Amino acid sequence: MIMLDPARLEQALTRFEAIVGAQYVWREEEARHGYKDAMAPRDPMSYAPRGAVAPTSVEEVQAIVRVAGELGVALWPTSRGKNFGYGGAAPHLSDVVMLDLVRMNRILEVNVEMGYAVVEPGVGFDDLYNHLVDNNIPLWMSAPAHTWGSVLGNALERGVGYTPYGEHASKVCGLEIVTGTGELLRTGMGALDGAKTWQLFPYGFGPSWDAALMQSNFGVATKMGLWLMPEPEHTLNLAMAFDRPEDLPLGVEALRPLKLDGTVQANPSFGNIIRNLAVRAPRSEYYQGEGPIPADVLEQARLKSGVGHWNFSIRLFGDKAVNTINAEKVKRAFAHLPYEFDVSEWHRGEPLKGSGSPTPTLGALGVVDWLGGPGGHLTFSPVSPFTGAEAWEQYTTIRAMYEEAGFDYYGGFTAGQRYLNHISMIVFNRNDEETMARANRLFSDLIDVAAARGWGEYRTHTLYYDQIARSYDYNNGALRRWNETVKDAVDPHGILAPGKMGIWPRRYREAQA
Structure with a gap:
């Protein structure tokens, strides 16, 4: 592995100070602690960076990249560094300087008529949400479970939310990129100087590069166009809980035709019982023993908490008359199951809470307290075909591996149009070296077993690239x-x-x- 020469590193940092100001350049220990993995499954200092620089403009990014290229100093771009479970801000290797884009936090445009925004990397979901609400803009964004991360960063990592615009990568339209030589380019129609359709037509002329620049290291994204959803007249939510783990395939099979024909346009998620319990209380409230929580104890906790072994909701967005018709279609699709939907509605003009619009929250992070102590988690994210049989095979296989390794299975299946994202978390106490070692062994084994069965991961922790x-x-x-x-x-x-x-x-x- 290439080792970063200390003298060359210092030369680069000094030149970076001339570009951004000394107060926005950090060295050694300050940078290493500032950008370490907050939920590291290993010693976080083993892959912490050697320095950091925080530009505020695309011109400063270009200048930094040119200096780094001249001196051979590697840069690791990060936007807000909240990608927890996947490494946070931490780089893949330590001999790098962080290129921290958090100061580039401007919402450059929101076009109400055409329904899009243009944002810089440091804009968080909470920033965009507040901008839309404070300015009475009738557009909704989509967001993941917790909303302090970067809008741009999440989309480029192919993050998922829960509105009809929940496949965030598919709503990207136009990127501005600084290349490895410091040149500036724009993708799609943005390659035409003065183009009027950069955020409207996602392809341009010739090869289409937006998708190729996602989850890549081919350039540094400094601007992104993102389509936003017009505020609907009405939303209707149908929530259901399954009493038995083995009901999962029935739910998946009932949902698939509704996703394929567009009746359900959002991304429902079948979350298991521990995903529900973990945000209510620590594990010790339910069980004090060693190893995975026994089935009978889980059943008692389920009944006491009033939740299912699987919990999900289908939210419909649009005109009330259409939602009402589609809700009846959803009910018919699930009528063969011995459960009833809990139905709730929202109408335009009412408070956004309960509407399906993602309001800023960090509630989902409560899972890290499951085992007590300073918590952490590794997120394992294989994709499966949208069938009940495949979901059941993936669930039973992965759950068995979790429990054999001594962990509770925490997971859920988020529905795309033709696939399922199986998001599971290995939760550990970062003060417990033995548990972290088991977590890393389990994660590595999960990768191998999943690949052997044809299940590829769509995203992973920095350490496992x-x-x-x-x-x-x-x-x-x-x-x-x-x-x-x-x-x-x-x-x-x-x-x-x-x-x-x-x-x-x-x-x-x-x-x-």
Whole structure:
């Protein structure tokens, strides 16, 4: 592995100070503690960075990248660093300088007529939400479970929310990118100087690069166009709880036709009982023993808390008359199950709470307190076909591995249009070295078992980029070689996020060899 020369690092940091000001450059210990993984499954200092720089404009980003290329100092871009469970702000390796874009936090445009926003990397979901609400803008954003992360960063990592616009990556329309040589480009229609449709038509002319720049290290995104949803007249929510774990396949099969034909446009999530219990109280409130919580204890906790083994809701957005018709269709699809929907409605003009519009919250982070102590978690995120049989096989396989390793299974299946995102979390106490060691062994085993069964992960923790990249092994890793070819062409100095998603620049590959 390439080691960063201390003298060259100091030279780079000094030159960065001339670009952004000394107060926005951090060295060694300050940077290492400031950008370490807050929920690290290993020693967080082992992959903490060597320095950091925080620009406030695209011109400063360009200047920093040019200096880094000249000196061979690797940069690791981050927007807000709240990607917990996947590494947070921490880089893949320690010999880098963080390129912290949090000061680039301007909402550059919100177009009400066309329904889009243009944001910089430091804009959080809470920022965009407050901007829309405070200015009475009749547009809704989508957001993940907790809302302090970056709108741009989440979309480029293919994060998911729970409105009809919940597949965030699919709503990106136009990126501004600083390349590995410090050049500035715009994707799609933005490549036409003076284009009127940069945030309207997502493809442009020739190859389409928005998707290729997601989960990549091919450039630094400094602006992003994102489509927003017009505020609906009405939303109607149908919530259901399953008393038995084995009801999961029935629910999946009932939902799939409704997603395929567009009756349900949002992304319902089947969450298991522990996902529900963990945000209510720590594990010790339900069970004080060792190992996974026994089935009979879980059943008692379920009955006492009034929740299901699986809990989900289907929210319909749009005109009230249409929602009413579609709600009856949903009820018919689930009529063969021995449960009733709990129905609630929201009408435009009422307070947004309960509407389905994602209001700022950190409530989902309560899961990290499940075991007590300073908590942490690893998020395992394989994708499965949208069938009950596949969901059941994936659930039973992964749950068995969790329990064999001594962990409670915390998970759920979020419904895309033709796939399921199976999001599960290995929760641990960061003061317990033995538990963290088991968590890492389990995570590595999960990757291998899932890949052997044809279940690829769509996203992962910083530490596991290489293992998952290797699991995408068709034709002896042809896709990895393609990615490396592109990387070498667009980042000839090999300085942008080396190793991200398992994509290493040539100079690192040669050093490893």
